[in-house]
Amino acid sequence: xxxxxxxxxxxxxxxxxxxxxxxxxxxxxxxxxxxxxxxxxxxxxxxxxxxxxxxxxxxxxxxxxxxxxxxxxxxxxxxxxxxxxxxxxxxxxxxxxxxxxxxxxxxxxxxxxxxxxxxxxxxxxxxxxxxxxxxxxxxxxxxxxxxxxxxxxxxxxxxxx
Numbered sequence: 802x803x804x805x806x807x808x809x810x811x812x813x814x815x816x817x818x819x820x821x822x823x824x825x826x827x828x829x830x831x832x833x834x835x836x837x838x839x840x841x842x843x844x845x846x847x848x849x850x851x852x853x854x855x856x857x858x859x860x861x862x863x864x865x866x867x868x869x870x871x872x873x874x875x876x877x878x879x880x881x882x883x884x885x886x887x888x889x890x891x892x893x894x895x896x897x898x899x900x901x902x903x904x905x906x907x908x909x910x911x912x913x914x915x916x917x918x919x920x921x922x923x924x925x926x927x928x929x930x931x932x933x934x935x936x937x938x939x940x941x942x943x944x945x946x947x948x949x950x951x952x953x954x955x956x957x958x959x960x961x962x
Contacts, residue, residue: 835860879904 835857843853862870882904887897919938923931 875908879908 838860839853839857842848842856848856862873865873879901883897883901886892886900890896892900923934926934
């Protein structure tokens with residue numbers, strides 16, 4: 802890596818850390834504040850549009866709740882899926898919008914089914930079992946996002962639970 806670029810990246814990283822540390826709570830509450838900070842960083846470090854967008858995303862996420870971050874990740878994943886289908890299938894704008902609506906509806910239906918299933922299962926259980934089931938569900942939620950990360954040798958089941 803050449804020296805000027807390395808120095809610029811270090812300065813940018815330091816600036817982002819300082820901005821995040823100084824204003825995590827207030828950043829997402831005011832989009833104009835985020836945009837003005839991004840504009841300032843962009844001009845100071847001569848960033849391109851892609852770099853500026855990433856900084857804006859970082860600053861916006863700094864003040865988000867866990868649920869807001871999850872929702873943003875899901876929306877981003879959905880958008881990537883629709884973009885991929887649009888390219889692969891050469892969808893027009895109307896088709897892409899319809900595909901996105903269908904996928905959104907499917908996600909909502911799956912969440913509703915999962916919630917209903919958990920309620921139905923809980924109704925069958927004794928109070929002690931229901932407590933244990935709730936704990937199992939919480940542990941499962943904590944492991945989400947770890948798909949593809951093996952725990953042990955291939956073919957062996959993990960006995961963490």
